[in-house]
Amino acid sequence: MLPILQVGPLAIQMPGLFLLAGVWVAVSLTDREAPRHSLKASVLSNVILIGLVVGILSARLWYVMRFLEVYLDSPVSVLSLNPSTLAPLEGALTGLFAAVYYGYRKGLPLWPTLDAMTPGLAAVGIAVGLSHIASGDAFGAETGLPWSIELWGAQRHPTQIYEVLAAGIIFWLIWKNRRQVPASGFLFLAWVALSALSRLAIEAFRGDSVIAFGSLRTAQLASVMVLAMVLAGMHFLVRPQAPDPRR
Amino acid sequence: MSKFESLVRDPIRWGATVLGVVVLGAIWIAVSQVPASATTGGAIPSPREGFLAPDFTLETLQGETVTLSDLRGKAVVVNLWASWCPPCRAEMPALQAAYEADRGRGLEILAVDMTYQDTEQDALRFIEEFGLTFTIPMDRDGTVARQYLLRALPSTFFVGPDGVITKVVIGGPMSEATIRTNVQAMLDELP
Numbered sequence: 001m002l003p004i005l006q007v008g009p010l011a012i013q014m015p016g017l018f019l020l021a022g023v024w025v026a027v028s029l030t031d032r033e034a035p036r037h038s039l040k041a042s043v044l045s046n047v048i049l050i051g052l053v054v055g056i057l058s059a060r061l062w063y064v065m066r067f068l069e070v071y072l073d074s075p076v077s078v079l080s081l082n083p084s085t086l087a088p089l090e091g092a093l094t095g096l097f098a099a100v101y102y103g104y105r106k107g108l109p110l111w112p113t114l115d116a117m118t119p120g121l122a123a124v125g126i127a128v129g130l131s132h133i134a135s136g137d138a139f140g141a142e143t144g145l146p147w148s149i150e151l152w153g154a155q156r157h158p159t160q161i162y163e164v165l166a167a168g169i170i171f172w173l174i175w176k177n178r179r180q181v182p183a184s185g186f187l188f189l190a191w192v193a194l195s196a197l198s199r200l201a202i203e204a205f206r207g208d209s210v211i212a213f214g215s216l217r218t219a220q221l222a223s224v225m226v227l228a229m230v231l232a233g234m235h236f237l238v239r240p241q242a243p244d245p246r247r
Numbered sequence: 248m249s250k251f252e253s254l255v256r257d258p259i260r261w262g263a264t265v266l267g268v269v270v271l272g273a274i275w276i277a278v279s280q281v282p283a284s285a286t287t288g289g290a291i292p293s294p295r296e297g298f299l300a301p302d303f304t305l306e307t308l309q310g311e312t313v314t315l316s317d318l319r320g321k322a323v324v325v326n327l328w329a330s331w332c333p334p335c336r337a338e339m340p341a342l343q344a345a346y347e348a349d350r351g352r353g354l355e356i357l358a359v360d361m362t363y364q365d366t367e368q369d370a371l372r373f374i375e376e377f378g379l380t381f382t383i384p385m386d387r388d389g390t391v392a393r394q395y396l397l398r399a400l401p402s403t404f405f406v407g408p409d410g411v412i413t414k415v416v417i418g419g420p421m422s423e424a425t426i427r428t429n430v431q432a433m434l435d436e437l438p
Contacts, residue, residue, distance in 0.1 A: 003398060003417060004398040004399040004417055004418065006398070006399055013417070013418070063428070066428075067424070067427070067428040067431055069431075070424050070427040070428050070431060071424055073348075073423075073424075073427075074422070074423050074424050074427075077422040077423060077424030077425070078424075080422040080424065080425060082416070082421060082422060082425050084414065084416050084421075084425060084429075085422075085424065085425050085428060136295065141281070152291065152293040152295050152298060153291040153292060153293040153298070154291060180249070182249075182252045182255070182256075200272055200275065200276075201275070203279070204275065204278070204279030205279075208297070209281070211281070211282075211283040214282075214283070215280040215281055215282055215283070216276060216280050217276070217279065217280070217281075220272075220275070220276045220279065221276065223272075224269060224272035224273065224276065227268060227269070227272060228265060228268070228269050231261075231264070231265045231268060232265060234255055234261075235255055235256070235258065235261045235262075235265075238252065238255050238256050239256055239258065240256065
């Protein structure tokens with residue numbers, strides 16, 4: 001765990017640095033993949049940029065609205081660079097909406113766009129795992145296994161390392177097979193399915209799961225539902241089309 | 248056409264595969280179920296959100312003793328600082344302003360001076376310079392720094408009325424709004 005790298009007077013937040021590096025790699029890979037899907041790289045880069053900028057700005061605005069009384073006392077604090085005063089979920093949803101709207105306005109076709117972004121998304125998966133290693137988030141349950149690590153006052157499953165390994169395998173599978181997909185959108189759905197499978201498996205070793213129905217891990221329930229829907233979706237993308245009766 | 252592609256195209260075989268995956272997934276979920284209490288920080292003291300704040304007893308410059316766990320039932324901000332640290336200097340006025348705004352509603356601030364890396368004279372000058380009125384314990388042997396895995400100054404831990412850490416802010420300076428919004432979230436838990 002290395003949340004902060006102190007370089008002289010600078011305290012560099014390592015989890016954020018890993019995520020930033022992941023986004024940079026994702027943008028580069030998407031730029032590279034765009035022409036193969038007959039898409040303009042610049043438009044695709046703008047989709048990512050708009051999603052990120054709107055996501056970050058709206059995350060602050062949602063947070064400000066939640067604590068409006070405090071910010072009315074000190075309006076200039078709205079401009080603070082502190083990442084702890086963000087509403088991440090609301091920001092992510094607003095950023096996603098903005099990116100989708102921009103793509104729609106620019107006439108980007110849905111499935112080829114998602115396919116072009118897939119290797120980048122798989123790379124972000126590795127970056128998220130590395131950021132968890134740095135921060136100690138997404139930590140494992142207590143265990144006496146020989147490869148357990150000491151974290152947060154106990155010997156635990158190194159779930160962050162499992163996460164990076166799984167994300168690395170997913171990236172390799174996506175990268176290796178990205179030119180041999182049978183239909184547009186298939187690569188993206190394959191990535192979603194592999195990611196859901198990985199979460200379903202690794203969640204079993206997590207020490208911070210949210211529990212529903214007494215003892216079931218909600219992330220596993222969500223993963224298995226996503227997995228079933230996406231696998232079904234993969235069939236509908238490649239099934240033979242019935243001949244058009246008008247022809 | 249690859250074997251995998253022909254499998255996905257075939258509605259019967261692919262349907263059976265999806266069903267198999269869902270059944271195996273359900274078995275895995277059943278095998279890995281745990282009681283809710285097993286997946287949280289529970290009673291383990293660790294300097295992390297969701298865990299019990301590591302307890303400490305320290306002396307202030309005035310020779311009084313303060314114990315973190317004695318403050319259960321209040322919203323507590325534990326701030327680790329040193330007089331030579333520029334971002335600590337920058338955020339102290341904001342901490343003092345937040346204290347003045349919310350002390351009447353149950354806020355306590357323990358601004359622990361890292362005395363083992365500082366001097367008591369410099370700490371005293373710092374306290375007088377900023378007119379600090381909250382409690383300032385002195386960590387003379389680095390015990391609290393070790394307990395809280397100190398990596399950067401300042402580091403701030405927001406400890407809820409149940410003694411569980413609700414937010415960790417490493418580095419600074421924090422704005423007054425950052426402090427007050429996190430305090431507000433803790434005060435909302437008070438009966």
